[in-house]
Amino acid sequence: MVLLSLIATHTDVDLETVARLSAGASKVSSSLVDSGTAVSGSVVLATCNRLEVYCETASDADIEAARSAVVAQISRQSGMSEDLVSRSFATNTGESVPQHLFAVGAGLDSAVVGEREIAGQVRRALIEAQENGTASGGLTRLFQTASRTAKDVGALTALGKRGLSIVSVALGLATDLSEDRDWSKKSVVVFGTGAYAGATMALLKERGCTDISVYSSSNRAESFTASRGGTPLTRQSLPAALTRADVVIGCSGSDSQVGAEDVRRVRAAAGKPLIIIDLALTHDFDPAVREIDGVELITLESVRLAAPAEQVESLKQASTIVADAAKNFSKQQLSREMDSAIVALRRHTLDVLDSELEKVRAQHGCTGAAQEVEFAMRRMVKQLLHVPTVRARELAASGQQEDYIRGLEALYGITLERGDTASGSTAAGSAEDNGTAGEAGSAEPKSA
Numbered sequence: 001m002v003l004l005s006l007i008a009t010h011t012d013v014d015l016e017t018v019a020r021l022s023a024g025a026s027k028v029s030s031s032l033v034d035s036g037t038a039v040s041g042s043v044v045l046a047t048c049n050r051l052e053v054y055c056e057t058a059s060d061a062d063i064e065a066a067r068s069a070v071v072a073q074i075s076r077q078s079g080m081s082e083d084l085v086s087r088s089f090a091t092n093t094g095e096s097v098p099q100h101l102f103a104v105g106a107g108l109d110s111a112v113v114g115e116r117e118i119a120g121q122v123r124r125a126l127i128e129a130q131e132n133g134t135a136s137g138g139l140t141r142l143f144q145t146a147s148r149t150a151k152d153v154g155a156l157t158a159l160g161k162r163g164l165s166i167v168s169v170a171l172g173l174a175t176d177l178s179e180d181r182d183w184s185k186k187s188v189v190v191f192g193t194g195a196y197a198g199a200t201m202a203l204l205k206e207r208g209c210t211d212i213s214v215y216s217s218s219n220r221a222e223s224f225t226a227s228r229g230g231t232p233l234t235r236q237s238l239p240a241a242l243t244r245a246d247v248v249i250g251c252s253g254s255d256s257q258v259g260a261e262d263v264r265r266v267r268a269a270a271g272k273p274l275i276i277i278d279l280a281l282t283h284d285f286d287p288a289v290r291e292i293d294g295v296e297l298i299t300l301e302s303v304r305l306a307a308p309a310e311q312v313e314s315l316k317q318a319s320t321i322v323a324d325a326a327k328n329f330s331k332q333q334l335s336r337e338m339d340s341a342i343v344a345l346r347r348h349t350l351d352v353l354d355s356e357l358e359k360v361r362a363q364h365g366c367t368g369a370a371q372e373v374e375f376a377m378r379r380m381v382k383q384l385l386h387v388p389t390v391r392a393r394e395l396a397a398s399g400q401q402e403d404y405i406r407g408l409e410a411l412y413g414i415t416l417e418r419g420d421t422a423s424g425s426t427a428a429g430s431a432e433d434n435g436t437a438g439e440a441g442s443a444e445p446k447s448a
Helices: 015-022 025-034 060-078 082-088 096-105 117-132 137-156 166-177 195-206 221-228 238-244 260-267 287-291 300-306 312-364 368-397 401-412 424-434
Strands: 002-009 039-047 050-057 090-093 187-191 211-215 231-233 247-250 274-278 295-299
Touching: 002 015, 002 060, 002 096, 002 137, 015 050, 015 060, 015 082, 025 039, 025 050, 025 060, 025 117, 039 060, 039 117, 039 137, 050 060, 050 096, 050 137, 060 082, 060 090, 090 096, 096 117, 096 137, 096 312, 117 137, 117 195, 137 312, 166 195, 166 274, 166 295, 166 300, 187 195, 187 238, 195 211, 195 221, 211 221, 211 238, 221 231, 238 260, 260 274, 260 287, 287 295, 295 300, 312 368, 312 401, 368 401
Parallel strands: 187 211, 187 247, 211 231, 247 274, 274 295
Antiparallel strands: 002 050, 002 090, 039 050
């Protein structure tokens, strides 16, 4: 089992390109797994400033084929050329995969360091992949560990204790730009009904805002406001709400963008300033709205520039937690890969033992002497298997597991099925404790 990830984030790629890459991102995982490529599992993490595709493949030899499959699928979904898609993504393998994801989940790679929303997005990405049947065992463990690491960073460091997020920084900027800083007097229109819209609603209420209207181009405003409050808007009632609004917040990322002329027309009779906060990756508002008199535009780039720097010590502590978690995860994955080999060797050896014991029973029957011979032989086999088991762990820790597996094939003719190794840990542990191979384990040895 090998994990890899393709990463396009705000730190390396402009947000416009990230937005284009993200078009049709929800279909990428299913297409990859269903198309019979080298990808056996996939989870896509798409947020306002990143697109990350995590994959599982059978071996290191399949990495390039898996990457090519991802690039081809994203090119097909986005309409961008494969060359441009390929150049937009960095590729992580080995320990770099958990190192990056754990840092992302903990908010260390966010525009607002320590933000809260990203941990929830990491969790939802896994849930969506599980519901779609694309989350392999290795990816499930990876994302679950990322969530636990994010919780550890939150509990053990001061990072993010101020509750900063992209939304909160954006609202802070809006407060600074307002003539009246009192949110209880403001009329706000929110575009969207997703996670960012929910976070926006909660933070607006914390600031005392009660006049909140919600518009959804997919007609989900009514169900959204039924559970969160606010007034649902229709296409017909939207212009009037925009005319009286003090602040408009876009976090829907829908295909229908509000144009500068549309805003100019509905604001002609407003007679007061308007602040537009556009948090959507694909822009809910034409950037040209900033040219309209009386309109201020806050974007994700504005948020990134305004985000305060966290304390150096907090960042250092958080980075250490992430690095340790990534290292431990990688060690556990290497150990899992060796479990199948260990189980296969034990089965092979015990099969030989059982064959010889059958000869003893056939010749001597179930006598006390035969039982003593069996006990002695089983104890001897257990001792003989101890060193190969220890060596397997040592080689896994140093990244030499392939040498061990090739040795089994060369010496014993044991060929491993290199697929799922999820249950190998239990089987190997049971074998070592009890001196028997047990029935668990995903690798079936084929003895020569």
